[in-house]
Amino acid sequence: MTQPGNDQPIEERLCLATTARLGAGQILGLARLSGGASQEIWSFVFQNADQTSPVRLILRRAPPGINAGERDTAVTLSTEADVQQRAGAANVPVAPIRFVLNPDDGLGDGYVMDHVDGETIARKILRDQVFVPIRPHLARQCGEILTRLHQTPVKGLSLRNFGAADQLARYRAIYESFADPRPVFDWAFAWLGRHPAIGQATPDPDNAVLVHGDFRNGNLMIGPDGVRAVLDWELTHLGDGHEDLGWICVNSWRFGEIDQPVGGFGSREDLFAGYESLGRGSVDPERVRFWETFGTLKWGIMCMTMTATHLSGAAPSVERATIGRRASETEIDLLDIIAGDA
């Protein structure tokens, strides 16, 4: 949380920025929702001066002076807004962007979008009664959404092409930098490095598509009618669309519902059927399995990274300190995927 003294200037600046784009009015109920050291999410209500119905809005920003791309895999917030708008135009459900901040706003890098009602907490989506009717349809819906997402025009976007070979090298370097060997991870790197799908999973620039990069249960705004918005676009890049199909199947995103591989709510068959139903995408299940395996390993390394961030003193927290112990969860998942059918 920011100190109370910091709220006033933000509120005033945000009011100026909002009225400049949306017309005279005032902002109410500004509240910080979440985010880390480099990113903040605020919710507020914009009340038009002519007293038409108030609009609920969300500010996502990196405060001034903070480098937006804390992780070098993250895109800037203005790129994120651009990608989100394009995906929306391609019929991917997203929160509509109201405006992108510019330096004169004095609010840092970021954008303002509509608030979308719904639930993002995965355990609630998997347990609450209100989602019982929609749950069997979610996997297929995710497939349909991913087909559209991967067809989004990317011309002119400054996104990097981040295929499987580059990602393997990158996460291997991060893992090795910890000098804390977990032989299951070395074994998984060896298995992935010689996997026959690696070539297709590393598309050349002409064949690379828009990839969300963090499409999973927890980053989807879901209502009783289904997926209402795809959130958290900061890891978007170009590459192999199968990456997104594999990531949502990683066991860590099933939240205990391990027999429902897609986000804990559905089957791969439904996900793939949805993906192919629009007649534009086709799924290679082996390539999805490659990415699911890589995603499992990647999450394990991300857990180690968060503990390393804590230990470095850069962002100490008991949560970051402890999460490194979750790397063991990905070890058993890797053993299950790779050796389970060996």
Next chain:
Amino acid sequence: MPHRPTPSDLIEAVRQFLETRALPVLSGHTAFHARVAINALSIVLRELDQGAAHDAAEHDRLVKLLGQDAPLDDLRRMLAEQLGNGAMDVQSPDLIAHLKASTMAHLSIDNPKYAGYQRALSKDR
């Protein structure tokens, strides 16, 4: 034997304090972090109880697998290197049995409630 209170006694006392006294008066993000802290202390208690035995068993397996003796950290590093440079056959049943045993030992300390661990336990029975 250390004098009482042992390290485990002290950690258990702090864990109970957090759970029964502190947590009920906390809210929001601080309550969440208190639950994480309780979980962290539970991990430490399990490790104090079982860690040395797990390490000894891992060491014995690695000595057999690699055919040489060294401190556990060095053996682990050697195995990682042999997997990285292709010297170790990734499909070797002895290797996979070792990796599985080590992982099950980690999870019995780090998160015995994990669904994937529970599933693996029930398969082994």
